[in-house]
Amino acid sequence: MIDRLIRGVAPLVCVLSALLLAGCSKRPVTEVEVEQARAERWSDDVVEAFAAIPVQDRGRVKPMGTYVGFRMLAANGKRKHTIPEGTGLPTDGERLDPVRWALDVIVFPEQARHYEVFLVNDSAVLEQIGLSFEGRKRRDRYSYAQLEPGRDELERRASAARAKDSKARSRIESQILALQQALFGFDLLRAIAATSTISLGEEPSGRLVELFPEAEDGGRVSLGHALERWPTILEWVQSTERGSPEAEALLGELAGLDAGVSRVISAAPFLPAIVAPADPGAEAWSNLGDLALRMKSVTGASDHASVYDAGELEAATVFGRIQLSEGDQRAAGEAILAASESLVARASARGDYGDVPLEASYYKADYFYRALTLFLLGFLAVVISWMTSRFAKMRLIGWGAGIGGLLLVSAGVTVRCLLLDRPPVATLYETILFITAVAVLVCFVMERMTKHQVGLAVGLAIGAAGMFLASRYELHEAATQGDTMGGLVAVLNTNFWLATHVVTVTMGYSAGLLAAVLGHVWVVRRLVAGFKARGEALSSEQRASLNSLGKMIYGVICFGLLFSVVGTILGGVWANDSWGRFWGWDPKENGALMIVLYELAIVHARLGGYVKHFGIATMAVLGGAVVAFSWWHVNLLGVGLHSYGFTDGVAGVLRSYYTFVAVFVLLSLVGYMAFVRPSRKPVVA
């Protein structure tokens, strides 16, 4: 019966997939002129060395690969870019990952400026900043060079948008801000290397060249050398009388150097920190701007050693060599290897490097994207298996892909726990991963127990949907937070409560959503069966199958109720310990309570005999909206103590979901009146 029912759906899924693939079309490519283009691909050892450089950002030490990965994700909407054929670059057709892209931005900025990696979701943004491009789609990607003419207007409009409350911003204003941030991210990457060197001025004096013999050729010197030899410059200054002609001449002589140092200092608030402190008790790392800023407290050679340690200056010096390579790919590669070695050694010496390789492998493994692929593949296999009994074996592929996907999600979540040294759920992003994993696992267990093929298909669909949602939310986090593993607010820094309340209540969400999905399946199947039966009673086989699925839904609701009740009360106990009250009618607390009350109402309605399978399934569908309200919507209200999640842009998606649920339930009731009620007449023996 199930086979017959869903056999009609299978071709539709295949056709949709084909249409999706056909939608990917080629875009026009323009030839670019670059003075210094990269001649060959970056070697793997250079890429790995750069990716492994430890960076302290958003309160934790992470690999440079993670840092640049989120920069690229925020700008491009994905972590890859292919240089199209026909640009005239020696590396046409090369596929760039975030690290290779960042290397180009740092070492070959002129080339990287032409990469079309800045996603503009609506061309109205371009119109607002006075740009227009022929033959482009409304949502398209552009290069830094293409957007540069509109930069001033973009900055002006971004400032105006920033001055507004985030809720008062229009969609276009939010996108203007996002684009401005993406371009700023590009500037920031360039600045990582650019701030590692300082110009001595257009015509450096003899004694400056003598002090900095490394700058003889280009007039540039690494920041590390400048900081190292600063006491000598101070001696020059101190040997002249303030206001005297000699002092004036000296100011002119040092003007270039001074301007360079000021530029580095001004970048301090934005640069990622790459230099670990020597003091084992200190936690905050320094960026190159911070190092330059400390120079202000140096009064002479006597206190220089107390302000800087030799390792810091060496790190700044070797990093500067990347910039000083000036487009020489081999020299740049050697400088990167040296810089990575130096910075890694410094971080390792104080025990800050331990998790960096694991994190690098986490992003390299791309667990969740691969899981998405497997879930989709598995779902497709199961759909094909429904078409005809000849393809029944495809179900095994579905099982294999599903279990593989689940293992990948579980592995990804486990690695995150190891990296963050805390239980699996503390942020909204992590709730998506965890809820998906639990729902898929429950589906597979159900399938194993009932063998109705519904659990497998639903599990695979939920897995794919969950991973897709996670990828979309990661994109959101990239733009707003720059990470999905950022530091937690003080109240969340408790592994006991994260492991108990958060995990339990999240499992309750998971069950509520799973019941909703199964509810959709049940209602559709019942209505289709009723429609086909044309008022006659269903066959006993159909009834048995629907009964079994209906019981499954009720079982999942009971499972959800157990975890929601315990999780909600544990939340109250946590609140009692942290904020001094068990219950404060905070929206997040209320959301959890709503799930409990709703599921209790279903259970009691069933026990009282007021609803049977159809009622339970329909209520389960509505329950999905209740879970969505509790999970996401309460964060949008801007009330209470639980404002941990950043959820801009989620409101529209939620509204669409609520509308869908309302329409579905309404149509279900209409369908019930039309196709289900007649079947109530007694079966004629």
Added chain:
Amino acid sequence: MAKKPTTLLGRIYATLGSYWLAVALLVNLFLLTWLGTLEQVDKGIHRVQEEYFESWWVLAKAGPVRMWLPGGYITMGLFTMNLLIGGLVRIRKTRRTAGVIVAHIGIALMMVGGLIEHATSKYGRVLLFEGQSDDQFEEYAGWELVIWDASERTGVTEYLIPEEDFDDLEGDDQRRFERDELPFDLVLSRFFHNCQPRRAVGSGIPTAPVVEDYFLEALPREIEEERDFRGLYVAAVTEGGAEVVETFLWGRRPIPWTVEAGGRDWAVALRRKVHSMPFSLRLEKFTKDDHPGMTMARSFSSDVTKIFPDGTEEAVHIRMNEPLRDGGLVVYQASYGPPEGQSGEPYSVLAVSRNPSDRMPWIAVSVIALGLALAMFDRLFEFIKRERGKRDRAASSGSGKTKVADAVREEAVA
């Protein structure tokens, strides 16, 4: 089948313990929670709590529609009866219902805890700068009028009028308060939930009596209750009504109003309700520990000294999720200051609660979890057993399809 009750009392009893009442109450509580949560955006948590949950009836707002719903008192009152009658007394006592009964006991325990908390608990805070000490905490929302002999320097006795005794005074309503120990009576009128003094000159027609060129102007209630400042007009009647002096009191005014009567100076002030602690707390050091390289706190804590009346001292470290529990009080690390980006002396805000049912949620959650787990696993094992039986029968029949005979046993669909 159970007999239907024939007497009126029997029918009421049956109704109070019925499933339909349980469903209706759960749906109503769901609606109260949902609509109340949405209304918090405009009214704030405290006001919604009062209107939706600490009320008999509520005019709830559902988008553009307004509807009357039974408030928290009616709902919870009926719910308690329904739970006791339906969930504990009338329910069949079998192995299958054992888990549900245990869960119901847990819910009853939680409701008892909630009732004790509602009736007896006190919540407030104490704000301390480093080196400062205090043995009182003030409530977030409750206010009181306090009178004391300002001529006394030690052993001062305070006379209190709680807000509940005058918060209904609107317009020209007034109420007289007298006490034998006081040489004057107080006549209170014109209570303002949130207000500010305003200069009469240049303000058009004053909306309240003008006292020394100022009058109290009503302000809309703030979303955060703590930001509301009460106001009240007060007249002191001395010498048997021969002399009357009038003023207004405003919650934000730090200096009390003084009245001369019976040869002494009496101070009168409107303040947040304060409660004494059995010990004094002195803040030694407040520590905000930021995530490295960020201004976001990963923890904040207070090193305090607990000073008992007999002079003994005890050092205590209070931090998020690790409160101090002593003498029936729990002291939590709640907040700190000055706010990010503002300069000033660091201070710590400690939340204080006196809740006799503090531990009840732990007991309730354990009992409920046990009950639900019992109920759920009982059903789960039954389900697995049934499914396995069906499969075994199908396998033994040699057919891949489920036997019709098995299916007939299933319940009717929809």
